[in-house]
Amino acid sequence: MKLTKNEEDYLKTLFHLTIENAQEKTGTNKLAEHLSVSPASVNAMLKKLKVKELVDYKKYGKLQLTEQGKDIAIQLLRKHRLWETFLYQHMNFKWEEVHEVAEQLEHIQSEKLIEELDKFLGYPQRDPHGAIIPNTKGEYLDVNKMTLAEVQEGKKCRLISVKDESRVFLKFVSKIGLSLNSEILVKEVQEFDSSLIIAFAEKEETVTHKFATHVFVEEL
Amino acid sequence: MKLTKNEEDYLKTLFHLTIENAQEKTGTNKLAEHLSVSPASVNAMLKKLKVKELVDYKKYGKLQLTEQGKDIAIQLLRKHRLWETFLYQHMNFKWEEVHEVAEQLEHIQSEKLIEELDKFLGYPQRDPHGAIIPNTKGEYLDVNKMTLAEVQEGKKCRLISVKDESRVFLKFVSKIGLSLNSEILVKEVQEFDSSLIIAFAEKEETVTHKFATHVFVEEL
DNA sequence: TACAAAAGTTAGCCTACTCTAACAAATAAT
DNA sequence: ATTATTTGTTAGAGTAGGCTAACTTTTGTA
DSSP states (O other): OOOOHHHHHHHHHHHIIIIITOSSOOOHHHHHHHHTSOHHHHHHHHHHHHHTTSEEOOTTSOOEEOHHHHHHHHHHHHHHHHHHHHHHHHSOOOTTTHHHHHHHHTTOOOHHHHHHHHHHTTOOSBOTTSOBOOOTTOOOOOOOOOBGGGOOTTOEEEEEEESOOOHHHHHHHHHTTOOTTOEEEEEEEOTTTOOEEEEETTEEEEEOHHHHHTEEEEEO | OOOOHHHHHHHHHHHIIIIITOSSOOOHHHHHHHHTSOHHHHHHHHHHHHHTTSEEOOTTSOOEEOHHHHHHHHHHHHHHHHHHHHHHHHSOOOTTTHHHHHHHHTTOOOHHHHHHHHHHTTOOSBOTTSOBOOOTTOOOOOOOOOBGGGOOTTOEEEEEEESOOOHHHHHHHHHTTOOTTOEEEEEEEOTTTOOEEEEETTEEEEEOHHHHHTEEEEEO
16 A cells, blocks of 8 residues: 555554554544644544544544555655664764654655665664664564663662663763663662663763653663 | 746756757747647746746847856756665655656655755665765766667677666567667668667567667766 | 747646634533 | 633645546547
């Protein structure tokens, strides 16, 4: 099925909100906010995607991707993350620069190109943010889901990936000196506002609880 | 100036017809044919591009790109040819496969990406079809303009570039055994239909006059 | 010169999105 | 349980692009 760039963007965002980050209910408004369009526009597009059997919902009911919609979204994710890896490894992009351009590149239509790119990159497992890259069949099990916010006082952990690809967030992570695979010691968790005092590479920093929920780690 | 994909395609085609291949007059109809749209659509778009001062013409008069329009078209050409080179050299694309995907990639907007790509490719002079790649400043002097059809009987020449990027043409060139830098001897030119008997790499082939006009050579 | 053909333009309509404003349904709060 | 708020939907209109059919201007030919 041939989709427009916009249709693809809706599926991708829907995937992100209903599957990757499925904490709370995803509705027209939230989707609209994430896509920076009006709820009315979302409503119109959802009708189109429903006819194409890529999303499923009833009036005023909850939104869901169909299997086919999910597959398409995962292939977009695969393309996005492969391009990010390319930009990072071969085009000298910083990790906070890759996202924007990958947003454009992910819409390029060429099976051959994406398979060759994957080969060229050496079949990478993770993108520059540590996120798992789905394989051709769309398989990607992201088991590690512990965030820095969940690490107990005194424990050590390693930074595996970050949840947020925004420039501001990524620049901040870099600025305090963290990157993928950094080893972090949680020295103290403040009672009154849940902020953390963490130590790594002979440094010490204080970060907010919100920040800590955007950093995925594995315990050491 | 931020242009849409379509506006860019119009400028590129206009450049191709009025500057690269400026044999006969370029009008609404010809442009429409090359873009596979109706003359009415072309007319509407030309109005828009005139307001933006990218093309210049008066009603029923001849079409011309402004300096700015020309610059934009050349940058698109640069991007197109750099991407073709990338696909050919690093993604294992054949020379008849690169054009289509480069048509998509040339619309990616990122100064940094294109400069890094140029560096990554080692600042190539020519694309996989032998066409000159404009530099950042848009300079590209394509002096060599002799075609195989102009070579005299008995003379030797070298294939420098091809004029046509279509699949059928390029596959035919490959099929008869020619590629960039092939040395060609023009054994005979048929009087009645101008077809050429050429020899190269221990082979002999007969090609039409039309074919010969699509192959650029330098004399040896 | 006169008129036919070709080339260019206009009018009016279609698709794929976008929006705001008004309204309906569902949820939360008194 | 009734109301208020939030959430979702519809109506109507705008922009960028496409089309066909009809019309005008230019060009080419008898």
